[in-house]
Amino acid sequence: MQMVSFREEIQIPSGITVNIDGKTVKVKGKKGELSRDFSFAKFLTISLEDGKIILEGSFLGRREKATAYSIVKHIKNMFTGVQNGYRYYLKIIFTHFPITVKVVNDEVQITNLIGEKNVRVAKIMPGVKVTVKGEDIVVEGIDLEKVSQTAANIETVTKIRDFDRRIFSDGIYIYKKEVIS
Template sequence: MQVVSVREEISIPSGVSVSIEDKKVAVKGKKGELHRDFSFARFLTIRQEDSKIILEATFLNRKEKATLYSIRRHIENMIVGVQNGYRYYLKIIFTHFPITVKVVNDYVQITNLIGEKNIRTARIMPGVKVTVKGEDIVVEGTDIEKVSQTAANIELASKIRDFDRRIFSDGIYIYKKEVIS
């Protein structure tokens, strides 16, 4: 069943400027600037009125309606990101062999995971800051997708295969996500 008309409004807070040009949205705030291209959504019109972003579409099927609400959430995440930013916390867990984690250029190096001699690496996405404090790793940035992808890269690089997870719980795990206030 098709929905006849959908109109969604996103309010723009003070201190944040938004520019829209051919479904390309740029959001600028005190923490930085984010750009996103939504030109794949041909059924959607994005425009700005006063201090609001208007998303409008007509005769949507179920998939198009879901895409519209996803785009709305992406824009809201961009606004929150340039205002405050996002932070993910990861915990280094080991039982016998101490894991060493350090940041080298655009990579996180993980050594001595369950006594391995090889060095595991995880890519840090551009615009993301990673700091290692003891047994905690803090991942910060303005773009939630890049921050979460960097945290996932670190978690995946420390994944142990072919061992019983109940006994060998060594690795690096995400334990907290927050908006920086």
């Protein structure tokens, strides 16, 4: 009888150190350190062998394989983050009422969206830097999930309801994503 098995090897790039404690993977590079817990994947074993991260499992179904390949991609994103980092660009768009955007502590405050008097607040995830440059908002960090979540928080909080989007296009929108080089 042949054993159905899964084995994936991820080469660790130079300049990056990796520690594996159970199913927690810690990656350290020139930009910083990231840690991620993969304990939800009970069917996988994660180990370190001569400069490679090895993921192994037996009798994996379609969902387990999909989860395993997602974990591979998460680890590769961690490598990219600690080496280079991620940057998202958002554009402030308004037609009549000028939108004011300020970064205060760990939140982005948006005022005067379509003439509203209340302040809309978007949360900034820890480890993410947000800067406002004229009509652009730049979101930077080493953790892709936190950077993208912060950008999504900003975009979602400016969503206008009960108006025709073709006419009232006011808001803040993601228009560019990149790896910092």
